Amino acid sequence: MKTNVTCWGILGALDREVALLREQMQVESTEQLLGTEFLSGTIYGQKVVVACCGIGKVNATACATYLLFAKGCDAIINAGIAGGVAHGLHTLDVVISRELCFHDQDAVMLKYFPARQFFEADPTLRKCCAEVCTQPGLLTGKWREGRIATGDKFVADSATRDAIIAAVAPDCVEMEGAAIAHVAFAAGKPCLVIRTMSDCADDDATTTYDNFLERAADQSARIVLGMLKNAD
Numbered sequence: 001m002k003t004n005v006t007c008w009g010i011l012g013a014l015d016r017e018v019a020l021l022r023e024q025m026q027v028e029s030t031e032q033l034l035g036t037e038f039l040s041g042t043i044y045g046q047k048v049v050v051a052c053c054g055i056g057k058v059n060a061t062a063c064a065t066y067l068l069f070a071k072g073c074d075a076i077i078n079a080g081i082a083g084g085v086a087h088g089l090h091t092l093d094v095v096i097s098r099e100l101c102f103h104d105q106d107a108v109m110l111k112y113f114p115a116r117q118f119f120e121a122d123p124t125l126r127k128c129c130a131e132v133c134t135q136p137g138l139l140t141g142k143w144r145e146g147r148i149a150t151g152d153k154f155v156a157d158s159a160t161r162d163a164i165i166a167a168v169a170p171d172c173v174e175m176e177g178a179a180i181a182h183v184a185f186a187a188g189k190p191c192l193v194i195r196t197m198s199d200c201a202d203d204d205a206t207t208t209y210d211n212f213l214e215r216a217a218d219q220s221a222r223i224v225l226g227m228l229k230n231a232d
């Protein structure tokens with residue numbers, strides 16, 4: 001499908017979240033910076049820069065800014081895992097960003113640039129991703145488009161989870177997506193976040209996360225690979 005992307009910036013927070021992408025990549029150059037390694041090259045003929053940004057909003061912001069302003073990327077995909085909090089969402093289900101927000105932001109921040117609570121994902125990238133998710137046999141779980149909430153916190157107890165649901169009603173929680181979407185918004189570039197549920201951000205989250213991390217991370221990476229395969 002036509003995306004008009006000439007160079008894809010692809011970020012995962014953990015090594016496992018970019019592992020399958022690295023495997024499929026023809027690497028042309030590498031650069032060590034910001035505590036990580038930026039790999040430039042191609043995947044299925046598409047120009048890409050791939051990095052593991054590390055967890056949290058600051059790491060994600062630094063790497064997203066670098067991809068868009070120094071590496072010539074004109075779109076950003078963030079792929080990885082999340083804690084599912086919406087009704088009916090289970091481990092290995094997928095949430096594609098319809099919009100992203102922060103769950104740990106004071107309301108006063110909404111008065112200042114960018115003065116918005118929600119960052120919308122790019123419609124063309126959403127469509128490209130939806131086409132991949134509807135391919136028979138690709139996903140283990142179900143998929144949906146939804147709201148992703150980001151904060152500098154691993155949510156692993158029901159009280160915190162319930163407070164986040166009451167505040168911003170997300171489908172899932174993670175630690176980088178809205179920061180990347182915020183940078184993309186400020187830069188005027190398209191962005192999409194793809195998350196497979198590794199846990200349900202509840203009292204069992206730490207154990208569930210350990211059991212599902214690898215399968216969940218690989219599934220999100222496979223969706224990105226599908227998008228790159230279909231892109232022209």
Ligand code: ADE
Nearest residue numbers: 081082083154155174201
């Ligand atoms: N990423 C995966 N699971 C998460 C959780 N429960 N909280 C925050 N980020 C996550």
